[in-house]
Amino acid sequence: MQREGHVIGGGAQRPRPKDRDFLCEEDIRQTVLEGRPGLLFRLRLPSYRSLPLSCIERIELSVDGRPVEEAGMRLILGGHSYRLDELPGLSKVFWWILDQADLFVPWSERLQAGEHEVEGMMVTVEPYMTGGRYAMYYPSRRRLALASEE
Numbered sequence: 217m218q219r220e221g222h223v224i225g226g227g228a229q230r231p232r233p234k235d236r237d238f239l240c241e242e243d244i245r246q247t248v249l250e251g252r253p254g255l256l257f258r259l260r261l262p263s264y265r266s267l268p269l270s271c272i273e274r275i276e277l278s279v280d281g282r283p284v285e286e287a288g289m290r291l292i293l294g295g296h297s298y299r300l301d302e303l304p305g306l307s308k309v310f311w312w313i314l315d316q317a318d319l320f321v322p323w324s325e326r327l328q329a330g331e332h333e334v335e336g337m338m339v340t341v342e343p344y345m346t347g348g349r350y351a352m353y354y355p356s357r358r359r360l361a362l363a364s365e366e
Contacts, residue, residue, distance in 0.1 A: 236262045238338040239356040240316060243363035246327060249290060249297070249320045255279070255327060257319045259291075262354040263340055266313045269298065269306035271343055273351065277321060277336040288322035331359045
């Protein structure tokens, strides 16, 4: 049986609601962090509850099909900047469900004006679910414009 573009009771997945995207619909910003040129993307936590940063298992991102190395990425939350490899040890630093964060990605050349295809994946481990280890995979894909410089 078909209904609204998906199979009821069948093997097809239901369409993923857009509110599970971790990439916000805000312009890409060019910046320099700790002497390194890069891009800033606004993020939201797609989980149903607030999480300690230690539960953010992985963040992947590509811009116009070009993958970004995780080693240079920084998560900026509450005025603090964290390397992604630091997150597993941050069990007492929480990302509250209504807070937004920025993701800095190193990017050596200037991004051209206009829209860019940004794709990514955030993987979280949900500590509130009992009976095992539950990893949640949140894909996100958006066309984002480059913010104008003022």
